[in-house]
Amino acid sequence: AQSVTQLDSQVPVFEEAPVELRCNYSSSVSVYLFWYVQYPNQGLQLLLKYLSGSTLVKGINGFEAEFNKSQTSFHLRKPSVHISDTAEYFCAVSEGNAGNMLTFGGGTRLMVKP
Amino acid sequence: NAGVTQTPKFQVLKTGQSMTLQCAQDMNHEYMSWYRQDPGMGLRLIHYSVGAGITDQGEVPNGYNVSRSTTEDFPLRLLSAAPSQTSVYFCASSQRLRRFSYEQYFGPGTRLTVT
Numbered sequence A: 001a002q003s004v005t006q007l008d009s010q011v012p013v014f015e016e017a018p019v020e021l022r023c024n025y026s027s028s029v030s031v032y033l034f035w036y037v038q039y040p041n042q043g044l045q046l047l048l049k050y051l052s053g054s055t056l057v058k059g060i061n062g063f064e065a066e067f068n069k070s071q072t073s074f075h076l077r078k079p080s081v082h083i084s085d086t087a088e089y090f091c092a093v094s095e096g097n098a099g100n101m102l103t104f105g106g107g108t109r110l111m112v113k114p
Numbered sequence B: 001n002a003g004v005t006q007t008p009k010f011q012v013l014k015t016g017q018s019m020t021l022q023c024a025q026d027m028n029h030e031y032m033s034w035y036r037q038d039p040g041m042g043l044r045l046i047h048y049s050v051g052a053g054i055t056d057q058g059e060v061p062n063g064y065n066v067s068r069s070t071t072e073d074f075p076l077r078l079l080s081a082a083p084s085q086t087s088v089y090f091c092a093s094s095q096r097l098r099r100f101s102y103e104q105y106f107g108p109g110t111r112l113t114v115t
Helices: none
Strands: A002-003 A012-015 A020-021 A022-025 A032-036 A046-049 A056-058 A064-068 A073-078 A087-095 A108-113 B004-006 B011-013 B019-025 B031-037 B043-051 B056-057 B064-066 B076-078 B087-097 B101-106 B110-114
Touching: A002 A087, A012 A020, A012 B031, A020 A108, A032 A064, A032 A073, A046 A056, A046 A073, A046 B101, A073 B019, A108 B076, B004 B087, B011 B019, B019 B031, B019 B087, B043 B064
Parallel strands: A012 A108, B011 B110
Antiparallel strands: A002 A022, A020 A073, A032 A046, A032 A087, A056 A064, A064 A073, A087 A108, B004 B019, B019 B076, B031 B043, B031 B087, B043 B056, B064 B076, B087 B101, B087 B110
8 A cells, every 4th residue: 555754744944945855655656646735724736757768847836846766755845935835745645546645744844934 | 516515614523413414516417525635645535426316435435424305416424523523524426438437526625523
C-alpha cells in the first residue's frame, strides 16, 4: 500500500525568500503525484500534478515540483514567497489503476513572515 | 457552474445522534469521494463512488454510510455520532485526465463537532 510523508509539519520563512516543502512517498507501482493548497477555512485547490513526461512540473502561483523516481520524492519549491502564500500544503499520491483514490501526506503549514 | 457544494458548513451533534452531510456536483463527474481531515493526518478517504449505484469503502469507513442514487449527489450519513467523528469533512468529484489518472475537485468542507 502506498504512503506519503511530508517531512516538515511547519515551515517558517521570510517574505521573498525561497522555500522547499518536502514530500516522499512509498509505492511499488507507477504513481501520479499532486500538490494541493488549503487556505484558512477553505477547501483544497490543486497547485500542480505529475502524470508522466518531464520530471519538472510547473503549477499555479509560481510553484514548481520535481519528481525524483529513484528517491521517491516530489518536493515543492518556490523561488520567492509572498505573504499570500501562507497556507497548508498537501502532497498526495494515486497509484496504478486506482487513480481516483488519493493518499495524502499529513500536510505542511507554510508561514510567511514580513 | 457551482462545482462541488456541501451543506451544512458547520454542525454540532450530541453523541448518538444521526445526520446526513450533503454533497452535490454539477460537472457530470462519475467519481465522487468523501474525506475527513484531522490535524497532522492530512485527508483520509472514507467512501467513494465510481458511478450512480456503485459505492465502496475507503481507508476509514466505520461509522459512515453512503449511497449514490444520481450522478450529482453523494450524501454521507453518520448513523450514531461519536466524539471520534469530530472532524472536517470534504467531498470531492473527479475528472478523468487519462486512463488511470484523475483530477479531484474539492468542496468547501463541513466542520462537524460531536459532544
